[in-house]
Amino acid sequence: MSTLANRPFVKMNGLGNEILVLDLRAEPVAVKPEEARALAKPEALPFDQIMALYPPKTPGTEAFVRIYNSDGSEAGACGNGMRCIAALAGAETGKQVVNFETKSGLSTCRIDGPETVTVDMGKPRFGWDEIPLAEEFRDTRAIELQIGPIDQPILHSPSVVNVGNPHAIFWVDDVNAYDLARFGPMLENHMIFPERANISLVKIVDRDHIVVRTWERGAGLTKACGTAACASAVAAARLKKVNRKLRVTLPGGDLVVEWRERDDHILMTGPVATEFSGKVDAKMLAPKVGA
Secondary structure, eight states: OOTTTTOEEEEEEETTEEEEEEEOSSSOOOOOHHHHHHHTSTTSOOOSEEEEEEOOSSTTOSEEEEEEETTSOEESOOHHHHHHHHHHHHHHHOOSEEEEEETTEEEEEEEEETTEEEEEOOOOBOOTTTTTOSSOOSOTTSOSOEESOSSSOSEEOOEEEESSSEEEEEEOSOTTSSOHHHHHHHHHTOTTOTTOOEEEEEEEEETTEEEEEEEETTTEEOSOOHHHHHHHHHHHHHTTSSOSEEEEEETTEEEEEEEOTTTOOEEEEEEOEEEEEEEOOGGGGSOOTTO
16 A cells, blocks of 8 residues: 555645645655656646645744655745645644745745735745756856757747746747747756756736746646746846836736845745645555556
């Protein structure tokens, strides 16, 4: 029997970004990649990310959080997922401010209302070796990367930044004019990204509004990617194209992202929704016949 069988779960979403919360603090067990992939099947508990809660390592935090993508790989951050677990922790403890720890560092979350949370995503990292890239680029506001003919590339010169995960942002006039389901996997796995990358298409509407569509590393096309929203907002502000606080429109809805000037921290505010809860059925974890 799987170690995850009969464990309680809560199925949530942040702007349609499907989140599966597993509270493993009482009896910690690892989430195996094959278990994550099994749970992500349409007939099980399809999700974009699992937020697995473990006993806290640092005093003052609610949990140490490990984040798993639907392909079984592990992520360093998930802004929409963090809002979800913050809402649960706030309801459980009555606290307005809750803290979590991930492998990317500490994250402070403020409960603004029963369905709205603000997450401090920390500072963005711009160094080529911090993103990381496979070769040195002194200016990561635009790197040499393109798809299509050299003289007429389809996509080119993305900005790159790490916001807990590596991100590449391509500036376009219409985020829906490109076959991101086709280009996304190619770019995610490009040799320039040794740890793979999230790939976003971004349209700048005005100085207070951008539109973002993302191919998420390890999860594919999603209705919303919180770290992509943050990465896109910061990259646009770094190019002086937008203000430091703006509305970010994703396929699932809007977030507000502020790149705070006094300390360079990124604050992301958005909604959460609880769908249902239960216990993991052992049948969900069984490998598919013929797989």
